[in-house]
Amino acid sequence: MKKVAVFGKPGSGKSTLSKQLAEATGIELHALDSILYQQNGKEVDRECYEDTHNHILTTDTWIIEGFGPLNSQESFNKRLEAADTLIYIDLPYPITYWFVTKRFLKGLFQKPEGWPEGVSVVKGTLESYKVLKLCPMFWNDRFMQRIEKASVNKSLYVIRSIAELNRFVGGHVQ
Template sequence: MKKIMIIGSGGAGKSTLAKQLGQVLHLPVHHLDAYFWKPGWESVTREELATMQEKIVKQESWIIDGNYSGTMDIRLQNADTVIYLNYSTIRCLYGIVKRRIQYRKKTRPDMGKGCPEKLDKEFFLWVASYQKKKAPLIKNKLSKANHLTIIEFTHPKQTKQFLQKLP
């Protein structure tokens, strides 16, 4: 595991897991949200995000967390491991509400500067519909990625146990 991508619904804990894995495995961590969002919640273009990822994946080792399906193939083609946090909708909704409270009026460490935590209707609905709309597409993509080690967790306890077993 030297080139790891972490995917899953908003609120699943991708960034937290990336940080923990980075510390344990001594790998550099890249949060796609930090690359995608400029101050004031301005987004970069798909092309800018793709260019940034192309540079990252050329490195010897990395952990990249985030979905961004429009550029997911860049990571899939270069990763050796995918960790898919496929948690329940309720668990992920809890995660985004908890995060909103925890980082009220602050910017998360895994987010672009000048983007104080917010929880709007659009994001809430995206997380609420993730299992029905996004998860099947991701499962399909992963089923075709035969060169990858795919690790899927359906509950945070599994993720915690995985971390505890790492050297």
């Protein structure tokens, strides 16, 4: 476990799991939201994002958390190819909707940990709901088949419950 891609629907616990994994392994964590947004909350231009992302992929170890720009799967595909470990968090939709709502409610009082500077929690929450509504068109059986195909000669972990999510790091990091 040296190059780890963590991905899943909004509100699935990617950030929390990735942080725990980084702490347990000592591998540097790169949250895609932090390279996708400027300090003022605006998206960086695509070239800047791609340069930063591609540079991370060339390093010896990394944990990359997130999906990246919604209108481009290119960086996601590069990550799948470069990673030696794929962690797909595939929690049921009611749980992810609840996690997004819980993050929003907490965010009214304190910015969520790892939330990009300058990005509105309200705006981010609305975007998460919008993406969740569209997810069944993307996060489906065809997507799972694609992930399984991409995981040849890699470790693939699919987390489908909160219990699995909560015990992942303890069960997979020595």
